[in-house]
Amino acid sequence: MNQPKPLHLRRLTSGGLITNYYCTSRCRHCLYACGPRWEKRYIEAETAAANFRKIRQLGCHSVHIGGGEPLLNPEGLAAVLAAARDAGVGVEYVETNSSWFIDPEEAAALLTSLKKLGLAALLISISPFHNEYIPFKRVKSVIAACRAAEIQAFPWINEFYREIDSFNDGITHGLEEYAAKFGADYLKRLPSRYWIHLGGRAVKTFQQAFPARSLEAVCADSRAGCRELLDTRHFHLDLFGNYIPGLCSGLAVKAEDLGGPLDAEAYPLLTALFNTGVAGLLDYAASQGFEPTEAYVSKCHLCLEIRSYLALEKQIGSAELQPLAFYENLGS
Numbered sequence: 641m642n643q644p645k646p647l648h649l650r651r652l653t654s655g656g657l658i659t660n661y662y663c664t665s666r667c668r669h670c671l672y673a674c675g676p677r678w679e680k681r682y683i684e685a686e687t688a689a690a691n692f693r694k695i696r697q698l699g700c701h702s703v704h705i706g707g708g709e710p711l712l713n714p715e716g717l718a719a720v721l722a723a724a725r726d727a728g729v730g731v732e733y734v735e736t737n738s739s740w741f742i743d744p745e746e747a748a749a750l751l752t753s754l755k756k757l758g759l760a761a762l763l764i765s766i767s768p769f770h771n772e773y774i775p776f777k778r779v780k781s782v783i784a785a786c787r788a789a790e791i792q793a794f795p796w797i798n799e800f801y802r803e804i805d806s807f808n809d810g811i812t813h814g815l816e817e818y819a820a821k822f823g824a825d826y827l828k829r830l831p832s833r834y835w836i837h838l839g840g841r842a843v844k845t846f847q848q849a850f851p852a853r854s855l856e857a858v859c860a861d862s863r864a865g866c867r868e869l870l871d872t873r874h875f876h877l878d879l880f881g882n883y884i885p886g887l888c889s890g891l892a893v894k895a896e897d898l899g900g901p902l903d904a905e906a907y908p909l910l911t912a913l914f915n916t917g918v919a920g921l922l923d924y925a926a927s928q929g930f931e932p933t934e935a936y937v938s939k940c941h942l943c944l945e946i947r948s949y950l951a952l953e954k955q956i957g958s959a960e961l962q963p964l965a966f967y968e969n970l971g972s
């Protein structure tokens with residue numbers, strides 16, 4: 641029998657640093673299943689520095705900062721920006737949902753102080769998902785604060801601005817209100833208007849909106865292995881020192897193992913996924929008592945169901961299925 645090929649991540653192309661998973665919101669599309677029930681833990685300056693050194697070592701010279709909500713801990717974010725500067729890694733932008741905004745002067749002062757540490761731009765989330773938790777008035781206020789502090793504001797995405805602004809901007813609005821105003825298929829149409837990856841919480845949210853495929857078809861397509869695990873165009877390293885391969889949230893590689901071939905014994909699940917795809921993972925999970933249903937939306941849907949089973953029901957305690965709270969927070 642052939643030896644499985646090791647997953648080998650040689651270079652990092654483009655990505656970000658996750659400072660925290662706790663968040664004021666619990667958006668239904670969140671790839672990283674962030675939310676208020678996560679432990680209020682923020683990246684330590686030493687972990688940020690080690691991550692930045694690794695990022696540079698593997699050929700990447702600038703990143704974005706994301707969460708969770710990075711601005712929930714301004715001192716922590718200041719330390720991260722300083723660590724990036726010291727490591728010679730540029731910060732393209734910091735993502736924010738605007739929940740931290742209280743007062744225009746305070747917001748402008750905070751952004752001005754972070755600008756001195758290298759903050760050049762905020763990517764400001766604008767979507768109906770975010771509006772379920774954050775009144776739009778706060779988003780507008782953060783855009784104004786960026787102007788006052790003379791840093792760039794990237795509204796992500798502007799296409800939703802008018803729709804969201806058609807409601808009372810002082811309060812939040814559920815997706816049901818959007819459906820009532822813009823059509824019953826509103827939720828179903830969202831993936832074609834906004835970049836949504838069918839992973840994390842988005843899988844359950846959009847499960848009904850996509851055609852299901854048979855288990856056999858999903859497995860047959862994936863047997864060549866998941867090349868996505870090699871994709872470093874949207875990588876993330878997090879506060880726990882985990883590297884998240886591809887867009888496969890809930891899977892983890894220790895940052896210190898990047899750059900060399902991953903040992904199949906230390907990384908059995910990732911090795912199976914890389915060589916034989918979700919079909920290989922299913923073989924292992926079946927031996928652990930996992931019983932698949934007849935149909936799934938995609939291979940990643942099946943993969944997430946299997947991993948949730950192994951992490952939560954079987955409690956296999958795998959270093960590859962991290963952070964565990966990701967699986968605990970998948971529900972909306």
Ligand code: SF4
Nearest residue numbers: 663665667670708737
């Ligand atoms: S999408 Fe952003 S704002 Fe929404 S829960 Fe995830 S991290 Fe928080």
Ligand code: SF4
Nearest residue numbers: 866868888939940943
């Ligand atoms: S099946 Fe799993 S490992 Fe493969 S791309 Fe999807 S989430 Fe990633």
